Amino acid sequence: MRRRIIAGNWKMNMLKSEAKQFMVELIPLVKDAKCEIVLCTPYTDIHRVYKLSLGTNIGVGAQNVSWADKGAFTGEISADMLKEVGASYCIIGHSERRAYFGETDESVNKRLLQALKCGLKPIVCVGETLDEREGGLTEKTLARQLTEGLKGAEGDIIIAYEPVWAIGTGRTATPETANETIAFIRKIVTPLIGETSILYGGSMNAANAQSLLDMSEIDGGLIGGASLKSADFSIIVHCK
Ligand code: PEP
Numbered sequence: 305m306r307r308r309i310i311a312g313n314w315k316m317n318m319l320k321s322e323a324k325q326f327m328v329e330l331i332p333l334v335k336d337a338k339c340e341i342v343l344c345t346p347y348t349d350i351h352r353v354y355k356l357s358l359g360t361n362i363g364v365g366a367q368n369v370s371w372a373d374k375g376a377f378t379g380e381i382s383a384d385m386l387k388e389v390g391a392s393y394c395i396i397g398h399s400e401r402r403a404y405f406g407e408t409d410e411s412v413n414k415r416l417l418q419a420l421k422c423g424l425k426p427i428v429c430v431g432e433t434l435d436e437r438e439g440g441l442t443e444k445t446l447a448r449q450l451t452e453g454l455k456g457a458e459g460d461i462i463i464a465y466e467p468v469w470a471i472g473t474g475r476t477a478t479p480e481t482a483n484e485t486i487a488f489i490r491k492i493v494t495p496l497i498g499e500t501s502i503l504y505g506g507s508m509n510a511a512n513a514q515s516l517l518d519m520s521e522i523d524g525g526l527i528g529g530a531s532l533k534s535a536d537f538s539i540i541v542h543c544k
Pocket residue numbers: 313315466470471472473474505506507508526527528529530
């Protein structure tokens with residue numbers, strides 16, 4: 305089902321006291337929001353943020369999930385562990401994991417199937433690099449990431465289109481480019497998993513969010529840097 309989702313990705317930020325302060329500020333600012341609000345925090349913040357979110361309209365997620373149930377996988381965190389500490393969403397296949405931690409379309413698919421099996425709501429990230437865009441390979445790259453990544457998957461899967469050249473760079477895709485690319489993504493994913501929310505991510509902030517969210521294909525946002533400040537994040541949450 306298509307719905308407005310505003311999800312924050314804290315990446316490797318927010319110590320205990322910072323996370324608490326953020327929540328104390330954010331909760332009253334977004335209590336009347338009309339959209340689904342998610343905060344994907346570092347593993348170490350999930351339980352704290354979850355406890356502070358009880359009774360509010362804020363959902364909590366992780367930034368990755370293991371593809372295995374349990375066992376000898378040093379450094380990994382299972383879906384059941386995430387659920388136990390209060391996560392109900394997880395980001396899968398973020399470009400930083402693809403670039404720095406060897407994530408592939410195949411491992412994205414394994415993590416996705418595991419998240420769905422265990423009842424976590426996945427936010428699957430796809431996006432082309434600058435070289436791929438400039439080389440005319442955007443559609444080919446996205447089609448591969450989506451068909452391989454979503455293979456055999458069924459359920460409530462949120463997609464985030466995050467052009468790699470726009471993440472953390474301050475260089476946002478224009479609303480028109482983001483809309484056109486998400487329309488292409490929708491054509492691929494609808495026959496595979498049905499109608500779903502497709503978010504835009506990449507330097508979305510309080511100043512540019514409305515122009516992106518006004519576009520017909522953009523259902524919401526996955527927000528990195530601007531999700532670390534409660535005032536900025538709440539402005540995005542309240543966009544029409
Ligand atoms: C992200 O990390 O998913 C992201 C979109 O980051 P930023 O908003 O900082 O570009």
